[in-house]
Amino acid sequence: MTLTVKDLSGGYGQLTVIQNISFTIQPGELTAFIGLNGSGKSTTINHLIGLLAPKTGSIVLNDVSMVMDPIAYKKQIAYVPEQPVLYEELNLEEHIQFMINIYQLDSAETWEEAHRLLKIFRLDDKLNWFPTHFSKGMRQKVMIVMAFITNADLFIIDEPFLGLDVIAVNDLLALIDEKKAAGASFLITTHVMSTLRAHADKFIYLEDGQIAASGSMEEIKDQVPALLIGEADV
Template sequence: MSLDIKNLSGGYGQLTVLKDISFVVPDGTLTALVGLNGSGKSTTINHVIGLLNPKQGSITLNGLSLTQQPVDYKAQIAYIPEQPVVYEELTLKEHLALTIATYHLDEKIAWQRANELLKTFRLDDKLTWFPTHFSKGMRQKVMIVMAFITDAKLFIIDEPFLGLDVIAVNDLLTLIDNRKKQGVTFLLTTHVLDTIDKHADQFVYLKDGQVAAQGAASDFVTLVPELAVDEG
């Protein structure tokens, strides 16, 4: 099973941003959703996570429909947004406790996983900190830890490397690779493919709200030469 987007059109109010896009994200793979600003990447993500309703088309995840089985559909997803979403009145420990409760996780297993991730991202001595003390990069790390303590089948990560230091980027890529080996699926947005070209299995290139190209990550330079030139 997989994430299957068929003939999706949608946007905001009367504004149609996405125009009949279709692609599949197979199990245990990383699909890079690539495109310049305004291409429709974030709008696609907002439809997949259920923040926007499709004007036409369908979205299913492991056979569950977003429109027909929204609760069970969304329970399979962990989302890391481009701009971290944190609660100023909660400590880091309380953020993790909220995630564990929301996803109905086994507390012992979840906290073991959390402690390992906190050490990896050098947050293990900051459990009593409030978000006001966190930098942008640290807030991003909090979002990563919250997502990866779950047993989500699909991780959606929106421009994950903005604000992260080099070590954190490598740690995140290692986490992604390890979860992929366990059959977990990833949809990741990026402007260019250079950071994750060795980790992505396929790409979908959006341009003006349409799928302009898609294929194996190794074929990106051939199929999307305009972005390859920009990278060079």
């Protein structure tokens, strides 16, 4: 799996938010997007998942272009948004079955994996619960389970640690490492590097809609505001 983003520029209507963004993500690689609010992280994500059309540039995943074949492109991606999006009329079991149907997954094998993940995130006794009964953190866990039961080549996760308790954060990081070892790739946005420091292969620092620095922690830390790194890492 290789994601190639080349000279990507775009935004909302006449407003250009990101300019000339170029990067690649290789199989089994985790790239972390960092930057202050308004730097262009979410706008870039919205282009990568197809919510926004590029003004210029290209997005290609496994030789499949977002513009030329958006359906085939999107089938390779699992996305976890910053704010959980669940259907209020569906219970947890129905949400999982919905994902199985959408991604055309093997039902028996996927349910076996779903039960494993539900147990990890302590949701295994809540299959009959509806979203109205879930806390913010529990909704986030549901979104994570729904994404991780897929066979996606690329996982795009926007601020995954917000709302999660410490145990859930560690469980998620373990699952990320597990998927990486199997060849899946990740693009994760975060405001603080320290949580991902031991797991990310590369950091991309966005500033004013452009890539201001990229590379390992050691390569970019002198170019990134200390508040993004954390006092312990400076």
